[in-house]
Amino acid sequence: MSDRGQYVAYSFYRVDPAWRRLPIEERAAGKDAFAEAIEAFAPRFAHLRAYSCTGVRPDCDFFLWKITDNYDLLGELGSALNATPLAGWLETPYSYLATTKASQYTSARKPRKITPRNSPYLVVYPFVKTRPWYALPHEQRQSAMDEHIRIGAEFASIHNHTTYSFGIDDQEFMTAFECDEPADFMHLMLTLRETEASSYTERDTPIFVGRHVPVREALARLDGVGSLVEDHG
Amino acid sequence: MSDRGQYVAYSFYRVDPAWRRLPIEERAAGKDAFAEAIEAFAPRFAHLRAYSCTGVRPDCDFFLWKITDNYDLLGELGSALNATPLAGWLETPYSYLATTKASQYTSARKPRKITPRNSPYLVVYPFVKTRPWYALPHEQRQSAMDEHIRIGAEFASIHNHTTYSFGIDDQEFMTAFECDEPADFMHLMLTLRETEASSYTERDTPIFVGRHVPVREALARLDGVGSLVEDHG
């Protein structure tokens, strides 16, 4: 669907704590097979990246950011991951689906391609506006979004990758921001809280802060074995 | 109840991740028995179809779309599936019940028969309108629905199969659309979001995008073994 835009999906994983009771070799084999499946699929995706939530979010350990033109590739990857031994111990508490399209609030004509900037952190959350927002005149919405965009531009190290989920998932938007430091993003959101557009927010949770890491590092943190930071602990 | 319309039901299944730890032969036998039960019942239903959610929805792996004149056939199928070994590992996080009836907003006099178009994707979700909708004069509701129907008609590849659940399940409607590509449906819903009828939406989630597949393919994706796409992974 290259003329239609890209599919952008996020899958959140949580390992059953009982997995940590397995012998270390069995855990290592499970992590290897999962990482190999990700690595095998990566070239077929526009982008396929891993983010760790270990030690911060209560409900997930890591998540994948998946970008592709081909919807069915999401199912193929899911099936391949289900064939790994780790899948016998993984739950997916959240998974979000969205697509790109040309924004109606910028001068863009074509669906934007999502290009990760390789920042160390990604903040991502589902977003729903209140119904009255959609009854506002277009000029008022444009003006409210202009304010939003203007404030966002003042935070130069923060990159917005918002996509659209209307009708294909439970939220309207998937909001995603890469940043250099989570506290920077807090300051942006605190500033935006007083804007007119924010007053039309129906729901903007759960909010996930992910640490960009190689998928093998995200998996290493599941049981603290083989992590790059292990010897600092 | 052929003069009363059809029962239209959707059952969503999620396999316990621990099932994936079973020996491959035991998993294969479980999938076979489940598929055989579906295949044995298919001729007794008007339609009995499978859709995969693997890799996309966090809370279910596949779902069945069941259409029949005979309510009790739903119970018989449920009992037969409970007799298969896979039923020891399956949960049904969602199940929805609806019936057809003549729409009050079209010129139809008789309950429409639901006829799947064999599109590759089915988008389905439970739907509840706000109570003030029902207090509007009939003319205003007719006019709002006319707008909805007119916009929908502009998306010729999208087919609407909405049914009625008042009093027999937790939603008012089961909204179901077949389409050629999920992104097309996103564009339709984005357009509809600004209509008057949409402003009376109380709830329209969870939204499920299913990939139409043979039931054996839906089951193959549970553990990635025997899937038609397996060798592409």
Added chain:
Amino acid sequence: MSDRGQYVAYSFYRVDPAWRRLPIEERAAGKDAFAEAIEAFAPRFAHLRAYSCTGVRPDCDFFLWKITDNYDLLGELGSALNATPLAGWLETPYSYLATTKASQYTSARKPRKITPRNSPYLVVYPFVKTRPWYALPHEQRQSAMDEHIRIGAEFASIHNHTTYSFGIDDQEFMTAFECDEPADFMHLMLTLRETEASSYTERDTPIFVGRHVPVREALARLDGVGSLVEDHG
């Protein structure tokens, strides 16, 4: 409490899917003991009936409709069922408690006795009105309920068994209707949706459609073994 009315309770059961992995003899013994306990208690209740939800509701397999003058009998039955082997695998996702009393909207003076009509289906759901309903003048509420009762009377095959839960459970009412066909009840509820009384509905879910069956048939459908419909599958 015969001068106070009757207690009317509904208990919903869901079997752990893992129970289906037990040897068939162990399952049969568990079902037998549960059925025997029900049969032993039935004479002590005014009514004690079973309804199957297999194949329709996602969250329960069957439910009991229990009617008695003696509150403590509910605890005794619960304790006796806990002594059966099936209780090691049963969850009760829902249970509802209500009592009868004279309705303030009919000319009845004494608490109505609930008398099941033996219809094949029972539709039951907890019900809460909005707080503004209770601030309406009594005449307006009477008039709104008159409309409700008049419409209900046009559906002669549907029998209303509503009871009262104020302060003794999480809902205000337990609404229960026996009917010959679930689709008939959908038509009644669709018609009522436009009445004034309906606009004061705060909550009317979850809605359960039960198929009246002998308790042994409800249990047979848990694993599809011994069901009366087994050989039709």
Added chain:
Amino acid sequence: MSDRGQYVAYSFYRVDPAWRRLPIEERAAGKDAFAEAIEAFAPRFAHLRAYSCTGVRPDCDFFLWKITDNYDLLGELGSALNATPLAGWLETPYSYLATTKASQYTSARKPRKITPRNSPYLVVYPFVKTRPWYALPHEQRQSAMDEHIRIGAEFASIHNHTTYSFGIDDQEFMTAFECDEPADFMHLMLTLRETEASSYTERDTPIFVGRHVPVREALARLDGVGSLVEDHG
């Protein structure tokens, strides 16, 4: 904190159904140890009582009503119960914490001491008022509460033990009423539903009806073994 009032706490327990699959001796030992811990702590509490929900509530089997001047005693009892074998199979789906204080709506000057009346039933629920209630002039609140108190006084067999949870638990009040028969309490609450104070209710669920029993009887009903009512079943 005798000059500050008493801590009043309710802990709700639910046994894992799998516990019922243990050998009867192991179950008996688990129940004995739990009962012994309760009995050992009872003299250190002002009151420590057990109530059974078996056969009625779907989400708990029994609860403890704990009254003490010493907050840390709650932690000590919790730790002691965690040391019993039954704690390997018990969940606490709910637990509520409150304190006594002098009511602002009566002429009392000192925190009331909570004194159970030994009625057979206790109805208990968390309670939150809407925020606009707190913006009403004190005279209007006084008048609304006077009406509440006057109606309550007409139900002489019902005893109110309401306590305060502001800031120390998720509700504002813990409402608790002892009564002779649950249906009596339904009639009181039905009457109160039309009062002005009730219109400011934000939340008053879940509502629990407990049967006062010795703790050993509450435990006996978990598996129906050794219950005082066992031979009536």
Added chain:
Amino acid sequence: MSDRGQYVAYSFYRVDPAWRRLPIEERAAGKDAFAEAIEAFAPRFAHLRAYSCTGVRPDCDFFLWKITDNYDLLGELGSALNATPLAGWLETPYSYLATTKASQYTSARKPRKITPRNSPYLVVYPFVKTRPWYALPHEQRQSAMDEHIRIGAEFASIHNHTTYSFGIDDQEFMTAFECDEPADFMHLMLTLRETEASSYTERDTPIFVGRHVPVREALARLDGVGSLVEDHG
């Protein structure tokens, strides 16, 4: 990020009841390893403290209060704890992330450093204001907060450690108060409930009351073995 403020995080733990069925030596080893990991990391945090909820909260056993300049240290600690045997039996029902910044309602210019006062109790909860709050003129918000701060100051034994979560977690603020006695905090919150600022509260639950203890004591209470209060039971 010393010029940006500190990260302040709270992680809540609940042990799987089945852990209590393990041999006592295995439990002791699991508790030791967890405590050692905490003790090893403590010097790298500004503060790293444990609080017990045993016997009071239904959904968690203890929590950690973590304060650091270095976001990634939260992930490192999480990974190290995942490597301990206890992590095979621990769930984290809640976890909250916040940062310090200069308050806009006081004369402070620099982000406050959070300095625990070593009080015996910590009350902590996530907090969200209603959107209309943010549309109030700054003077009105200042005046409302002045009232709040003035009332808080009258409770000299209660110390406020509020931090900011906008955009990096599901709440706007993490409100935290150290106090000498939970009942004192109830009186403060009861007083604040009538202030103007409180009327703009959207959500302020769940509320946790933690007892400050050494981490080994928090763990001892999981199974009541080795607790400092064990011999008082």
